[in-house]
Amino acid sequence: MxxxxxxHSVRETQAFAAELARRFGPGRVWALEGDLGAGKTAFVAGLCAGLGVRAAVSSPTFAIANEYRDAASRRRVVHLDLYRLSGPExxxxxxxxxxxxSGDTLAVEWPERAGDRLPPDAVRVRIGxxxxxxxxxxxxSAPPA
Ligand SMILES: Nc1ncnc2c1ncn2[C@@H]1O[C@H](COP(=O)(O)OP(=O)(O)OP(=O)(O)O)[C@@H](O)[C@H]1O
Ligand SMILES: [Mg+2]
Known part of the structure; x- marks a missing residue:
């Protein structure tokens, strides 16, 4: 890999995310690290596209969790933004x-907030x-299969 x-653009970030989503398949946990405005939410849109989940991806900062379902592929992507969490508790x-x-794909922004409750087999993506x-x-970085 x-x-x-x-x-160099949102489109390129999304295309790379879609490529990774196809490679790793559905049902993975994605830990998306990076500062405010790094492009984590943009990356999630690409993940959904790569998994065949057509959705209007937007920042779930206020809702904490957005759930995207696709009727045709019957897949679900759960988009979590833990920014507002003070800690794993x-x-x-x-x-x-x-x-x-649930076995659904989980895309987690600010995964640091989850501490050691982040599963060890998460695919980590650091955006700088x-x-x-x-x-x-x-x-x-992904754990060896
Ligand atoms: N190459 C790129 N990849 C991704 N986003 C880019 C790129 N170039 C510019 N941008 C811009 O950077 C911003 C990324 O915003 P996004 O909401 O995805 O960030 P985020 O990491 O989710 O931030 P937050 O922690 O606030 O949720 C957008 O305004 C987007 O247009
Ligand atoms: Mg975001």
Whole structure:
């Protein structure tokens, strides 16, 4: 797997996410790390596209969780933004364990907030900024299969 990629646009970030989604398949937990405005939500839109889940992806900052379902593929992607969580003890009110047990794809922004309740087999994607305004560096690490 190519673990690192430079993106120069939202489209490129989404295309890379879609490619990774097809490679890893449905039912994975994705831990998306990066600062505010890094492109985590943009990445989730690409994940959905790659999994055949047509959805209007938007930031769930206020709702904590957005659930995207696709009637045709019968797949669901749960998009969690843990930014507002003060710590792992608040995960229960989000329904964290139920989401993990559901077998659905989970895309988690601010996964640091989940502490050690983030499953060890999560696919980690670190999004950092590059030299240009729209440049992003994406670093992917996944546990060995
Ligand atoms: N190469 C790129 N990839 C992704 N987003 C980009 C890129 N270049 C510019 N952007 C812009 O960066 C912003 C990314 O916003 P996004 O909501 O995806 O960030 P985020 O990491 O989810 O932030 P937050 O932590 O606030 O939820 C958007 O305004 C997008 O247009
Ligand atoms: Mg976001």
């Amino acid at each position: 190519e673990p690192e990629r430079t993106s 608040e995960l229960d009110s989000v329904g964290w364990d139920d989401y993990l047990d 900024r590059g030299p240009g305004e729209d440049d992003r560096r994406l670093l992917v």
